[in-house]
Amino acid sequence: MTSRLITIVAGVGGGTGASIARKFSAKYPVVLLARKPENYESIAADINASGGKAIGISADVSDAASLQRAVEAIKQEFGADVGAAAAIFNASGGFMRKPFLDVSPDVFQSSLNVSAMGGILFSQSVLPLLLKGVELKSEHPPSLIFTGATASVKSSAQMSSFSTGKWALRALSQSLAREFGPQGVHVAHAVIDGVIDTPRTKEWLKDMPAEAKLSADGIANDYWWLHTQPKTNFTWEIDLRPAVEKW
Amino acid sequence: MTSRLITIVAGVGGGTGASIARKFSAKYPVVLLARKPENYESIAADINASGGKAIGISADVSDAASLQRAVEAIKQEFGADVGAAAAIFNASGGFMRKPFLDVSPDVFQSSLNVSAMGGILFSQSVLPLLLKGVELKSEHPPSLIFTGATASVKSSAQMSSFSTGKWALRALSQSLAREFGPQGVHVAHAVIDGVIDTPRTKEWLKDMPAEAKLSADGIANDYWWLHTQPKTNFTWEIDLRPAVEKW
Amino acid sequence: MTSRLITIVAGVGGGTGASIARKFSAKYPVVLLARKPENYESIAADINASGGKAIGISADVSDAASLQRAVEAIKQEFGADVGAAAAIFNASGGFMRKPFLDVSPDVFQSSLNVSAMGGILFSQSVLPLLLKGVELKSEHPPSLIFTGATASVKSSAQMSSFSTGKWALRALSQSLAREFGPQGVHVAHAVIDGVIDTPRTKEWLKDMPAEAKLSADGIANDYWWLHTQPKTNFTWEIDLRPAVEKW
Amino acid sequence: MTSRLITIVAGVGGGTGASIARKFSAKYPVVLLARKPENYESIAADINASGGKAIGISADVSDAASLQRAVEAIKQEFGADVGAAAAIFNASGGFMRKPFLDVSPDVFQSSLNVSAMGGILFSQSVLPLLLKGVELKSEHPPSLIFTGATASVKSSAQMSSFSTGKWALRALSQSLAREFGPQGVHVAHAVIDGVIDTPRTKEWLKDMPAEAKLSADGIANDYWWLHTQPKTNFTWEIDLRPAVEKW
Numbered sequence: 001m002t003s004r005l006i007t008i009v010a011g012v013g014g015g016t017g018a019s020i021a022r023k024f025s026a027k028y029p030v031v032l033l034a035r036k037p038e039n040y041e042s043i044a045a046d047i048n049a050s051g052g053k054a055i056g057i058s059a060d061v062s063d064a065a066s067l068q069r070a071v072e073a074i075k076q077e078f079g080a081d082v083g084a085a086a087a088i089f090n091a092s093g094g095f096m097r098k099p100f101l102d103v104s105p106d107v108f109q110s111s112l113n114v115s116a117m118g119g120i121l122f123s124q125s126v127l128p129l130l131l132k133g134v135e136l137k138s139e140h141p142p143s144l145i146f147t148g149a150t151a152s153v154k155s156s157a158q159m160s161s162f163s164t165g166k167w168a169l170r171a172l173s174q175s176l177a178r179e180f181g182p183q184g185v186h187v188a189h190a191v192i193d194g195v196i197d198t199p200r201t202k203e204w205l206k207d208m209p210a211e212a213k214l215s216a217d218g219i220a221n222d223y224w225w226l227h228t229q230p231k232t233n234f235t236w237e238i239d240l241r242p243a244v245e246k247w
Numbered sequence: 248m249t250s251r252l253i254t255i256v257a258g259v260g261g262g263t264g265a266s267i268a269r270k271f272s273a274k275y276p277v278v279l280l281a282r283k284p285e286n287y288e289s290i291a292a293d294i295n296a297s298g299g300k301a302i303g304i305s306a307d308v309s310d311a312a313s314l315q316r317a318v319e320a321i322k323q324e325f326g327a328d329v330g331a332a333a334a335i336f337n338a339s340g341g342f343m344r345k346p347f348l349d350v351s352p353d354v355f356q357s358s359l360n361v362s363a364m365g366g367i368l369f370s371q372s373v374l375p376l377l378l379k380g381v382e383l384k385s386e387h388p389p390s391l392i393f394t395g396a397t398a399s400v401k402s403s404a405q406m407s408s409f410s411t412g413k414w415a416l417r418a419l420s421q422s423l424a425r426e427f428g429p430q431g432v433h434v435a436h437a438v439i440d441g442v443i444d445t446p447r448t449k450e451w452l453k454d455m456p457a458e459a460k461l462s463a464d465g466i467a468n469d470y471w472w473l474h475t476q477p478k479t480n481f482t483w484e485i486d487l488r489p490a491v492e493k494w
Numbered sequence: 495m496t497s498r499l500i501t502i503v504a505g506v507g508g509g510t511g512a513s514i515a516r517k518f519s520a521k522y523p524v525v526l527l528a529r530k531p532e533n534y535e536s537i538a539a540d541i542n543a544s545g546g547k548a549i550g551i552s553a554d555v556s557d558a559a560s561l562q563r564a565v566e567a568i569k570q571e572f573g574a575d576v577g578a579a580a581a582i583f584n585a586s587g588g589f590m591r592k593p594f595l596d597v598s599p600d601v602f603q604s605s606l607n608v609s610a611m612g613g614i615l616f617s618q619s620v621l622p623l624l625l626k627g628v629e630l631k632s633e634h635p636p637s638l639i640f641t642g643a644t645a646s647v648k649s650s651a652q653m654s655s656f657s658t659g660k661w662a663l664r665a666l667s668q669s670l671a672r673e674f675g676p677q678g679v680h681v682a683h684a685v686i687d688g689v690i691d692t693p694r695t696k697e698w699l700k701d702m703p704a705e706a707k708l709s710a711d712g713i714a715n716d717y718w719w720l721h722t723q724p725k726t727n728f729t730w731e732i733d734l735r736p737a738v739e740k741w
Numbered sequence: 742m743t744s745r746l747i748t749i750v751a752g753v754g755g756g757t758g759a760s761i762a763r764k765f766s767a768k769y770p771v772v773l774l775a776r777k778p779e780n781y782e783s784i785a786a787d788i789n790a791s792g793g794k795a796i797g798i799s800a801d802v803s804d805a806a807s808l809q810r811a812v813e814a815i816k817q818e819f820g821a822d823v824g825a826a827a828a829i830f831n832a833s834g835g836f837m838r839k840p841f842l843d844v845s846p847d848v849f850q851s852s853l854n855v856s857a858m859g860g861i862l863f864s865q866s867v868l869p870l871l872l873k874g875v876e877l878k879s880e881h882p883p884s885l886i887f888t889g890a891t892a893s894v895k896s897s898a899q900m901s902s903f904s905t906g907k908w909a910l911r912a913l914s915q916s917l918a919r920e921f922g923p924q925g926v927h928v929a930h931a932v933i934d935g936v937i938d939t940p941r942t943k944e945w946l947k948d949m950p951a952e953a954k955l956s957a958d959g960i961a962n963d964y965w966w967l968h969t970q971p972k973t974n975f976t977w978e979i980d981l982r983p984a985v986e987k988w
Contacts, residue, residue: 064846100864100865100868100916100917100921101865101868101869105805105858105861105862105865108858108861109858112853112857112858112909116853116857116909117846117849117850117853120846120849120901120905121846123841124841124842124846127841127842128842141490151912154915155911155912155913155914155915155916155919156916156919157916157919157920158916158920160861160912160913160916160917163912163913163915163916164861164909164910164912165909166912167909167911167912168853168857168905168906168908168909168912169905170896170908171896171904171907171909172896172901172904172905173896174895174896174904175841175896175898175899175900175901175904176841176901178896178897178898179840179841179898179899180841181490181491181492182490182491184490186490197479211478211479213479214480215477215479218476218477218479218480219480221480222476222480222482225472229465229469230462230465231458231489231490231491232444232458232460232461232462232465232489232490233461233462233466233468233469233487233488233489234490235469235485235486235487236486236488237485237486238482238485239482239483239484240480240481240482241480241481241483242478242479242480242481243388243428243429243431243478243481244428244429244478245428311599346673347617347618347621347669347670347674348618348621348622352558352614352618355611355614356611359606359611359662363606363610363662364599364602364603364606367599367602367654367658368599370594371594371595371599374594374595375595398665401668402664402665402666402667402668402669402672403669403672404669405669405673406669407614407665407666407669407670410665410666410668410669411610411614411662411663411665411666412662413665414661414662414664414665415606415610415658415659415661415662415665416658417649417661418645418649418654418657418658418660418661418662419649419654419657419658420649421648421649421657422594422649422650422651422652422653422654422657423594423654425649425650425651426594426651426652427594635984675984675985675986676985678984680984691973705972707973708973708974709971709973712970712971712973712974713974715974716970716974716976719966723959723963724956724959725952725983725984725985726938726954726955726956726959726983726984727955727962727981727982727983728982728983728984729963729980729981730980730982731979731980732976732978732979733977733978734975734976735974735975735977736972736973736975737882737922737923737925737927737972737973737975738922738923738972739922
């Protein structure tokens with residue numbers, strides 16, 4: 001027999017996706033999506049070694065066919081009637097902080113491809129599984145959670161190659177929350193308003209206290225909290241930031 | 248010996264304040280503030296009967312002297328060095344939904360007195376206790392939480408006697424979050440976007456499913472979640488609403 | 495015979511109110527409201543000397559009886575059937591930028607008295623005159639315009655004695671826009687996001703180019719533009735700021 | 742000798758682009774961009790017949806090479822040192838209001854191609870001309886204006902194929918306003934919050950008064966007003982809606 005309710009996490013290259021996957025693996029088998037196996041292999045191994053279950057699938061969220069193959073692989077693994085208890089979109093397109101006229105159209109396009117189209121295509125791929133999770137009477141309402149950033153709510157100078165995609169993603173989240181909430185799926189958006197403490201940011205903010213960075217495990221806890229909210233009390237958006245940050 | 252970390256809840260007349268008090272009483276002695284003893288007596292009795300500790304104090308949040316007497320009564324009960332782990336402002340001024348020119352200035356004034364000045368005076372009264380909670384190394388960052396409403400973010404026609412006070416309260420929350428976060432106090436605002444299921448609203452929305460109202464206990468869970476966030480991951484604002492509501 | 499359509503400006507002490515009064519005096523007799531005669535006398539004299547018509551009335555916008563007397567004085571002067579083509583609320587309560595716990599409750603109260611209750615009482619006093627303006631077929635839709643500030647949309651640390659009142663005023667404007675727009679009155683709010691160039695701010699930002707301050711006459715032009723919008727194209731809110739300001 | 746300051750309008754198929762072009766043609770030669778000649782030919786003819794000057798250029802705003810050819814054609818016509826006094830982006834991608842899972846990825850992609858990438862590519866094409874307009878000491882600060890919609894600020898159920906692109910465009914506008922304001926270019930965004938009265942919408946809202954639709958000429962007046970604001974008083978965003986609309 002196969003597990004019937006899973007969690008899918010897209011974008012597990014950095015520390016946040018890994019923390020989220022580990023957190024949700026305590027209750028659900030977890031599917032890790034990333035473009036390259038090196039981005040999910042060690043996380044999957046970790047989870048499997050700790051008594052959870054995780055599989056990685058190479059997929060490009062900006063490519064509908066690639067996502068379709070991922071969904072087929074999921075059904076192969078977990079059964080055709082598999083449902084999703086949670087799906088988390090944690091991917092972001094690359095961007096450049098520099099004068100607008102110095103940024104190549106390619107940079108804007110690839111940022112939109114991941115943050116905007118990627119969010120759309122991922123949602124179209126996982127919502128049928130989340131609706132199946134409703135049917136399967138998932139203990140907690142099936143949840144679709146999007147990772148946003150400061151640039152999801154503020155569009156600073158020289159940051160439009162990031163903010164255009166992130167604003168589009170936030171619009172997607174709000175529209176889906178309105179459409180799928182009444183169908184039992186909890187759609188939420190998290191505005192991560194600061195630097196996350198990951199291997200990549202180890203050298204950042206070195207003159208600040210350790211608490212100046214967001215904890216990736218803390219973010220995972222917050223996503224888990226969103227997931228456990230009952231149908232009477234859905235949160236559509238949370239912001240998260242370190243206490244010491246200056247505004 | 249007296250308990251050194253308490254929770255203070257202002258506005259416990261309806262079901263929400265009672266749920267919050269019960270939730271926080273699992274860890275902290277709770278002080279209930281309301282204008283009239285009948286608004287806190289049965290909740291306090293309940294909590295005390297279930298193995299928690301609660302005291303009620305008659306206080307008017309729109310009156311600085313009344314709040315000062317309440318703080319003195321708290322110190323009398325719990326010791327002069329008492330700190331607060333949490334303080335929740337759940338009071339609202341009365342208002343009238345009718346044409347603007349038909350609303351008496353008194354209604355606007357009394358709404359502002361509670362929602363705006365009440366929030367300010369309550370914060371000035373409890374922040375020294377919350378800062379004392381930081382000093383006492385409260386396990387979770389001491390938290391100041393404000394209850395908002397749909398009218399905190401949208402100001403509908405004929406609703407200005409409610410929204411003016413609620414917008415002022417949200418402004419207060421954002422300013423305090425910026426000032427006191429770096430000092431270790433977590434300030435947060437909750438936009439309660441729907442009807443809460445309480446004895447008073449029993450007859451409302453009767454043609455809708457039971458899940459069409461917010462759960463008061465669910466709100467209390469969410470406030471507790473806010474309270475347990477670590478200093479690296481503070482949320483300043485959450486919205487809460489039933490999945491089935493139409494927008 | 496008396497003029498039947500007038501403009502009323504509350505808060506004419508600084509340079510902005512004076513600029514607004516002068517601008518609107520090109521078409522309408524202007525009533526200037528301020529607490530002290532020295533705040534309106536020279537502006538009124540100026541306008542009367544330049545071929546316009548202006549009268550000043552001592553009034554306290556936070557006092558309903560004082561505003562009622564002002565309305566009676568207006569009817570005495572312009573006839574009982576006078577209508578208003580425009581009413582501009584340009585008053586602000588005093589505030590203090592300092593740590594929250596060091597600000598006296600009186601400061602918060604007096605700020606709310608002017609910015610929040612003042613806006614409410616002023617609106618209740620002038621809306622009957624503006625509705626009369628609709629009846630009198632004012633060429634441009636009668637307009638009620640509120641002057642806001644950066645603190646109307648952002649509530650910074652240590653600024654809550656200003657922002658609480660300003661957020662309340664913005665809530666008022668949005669509610670009135672929804673209620674009175676369909677009745678033919680154009681309600682709008684202006685977010686003045688910077689320092690206005692007035693005698694009082696002459697020494698500010700001296701290390702910046704002259705264009706770093708907002709022009710008071712420019713603001714008056716923008717209010718006039720709002721006033722001339724037809725019923726098909728109402729703007730509820732504009733922001734105004736100098737091009738060179740840094741964000 | 743050639744004209745040295747022009748206005749460029751992208752998206753002139755509906756009534757709004759035509760109204761804007763006519764308004765700005767009173768002062769500047771106007772360049773009309775649309776994919777198909779039938780979308781600009783009659784407007785250009787109209788303007789040229791009324792004593793103004795207009796040329797149409799076939800261009801696809803979602804195609805960088807097509808826009809580059811348009812800029813070359815502009816320089817051919819008006820001289821290599823031509824500057825722009827105004828550039829208006831009035832194009833929108835197609836969209837479908839239907840359940841999210843029933844909308845083809847192609848619809849989302851083509852909406853993002855025009856509203857998001859189109860806005861980006863248009864801005865990269867015209868900003869050098871607008872900066873040249875600053876150098877040429879344009880009487881009014883050169884202006885880059887984006888046409889938004891209700892869906893630029895609210896993302897309703899089943900509307901994400903429109904809102905994702907429109908939110909991205911608004912993000913672009915805010916970022917460019919911050920970057921190019923200090924360089925003398927006025928960037929602004931207009932939230933058109935209602936149905937515009939054009940030939941295409943003639944049969945809409947027939948049970949409502951004539952004033953229930955926005956006037957396209959009114960929008961053009963408002964854009965002209967934005968264009969004439971001095972550097973001390975820039976508005977970044979206006980909303981526009983009919984007085985009678987219900988909210």
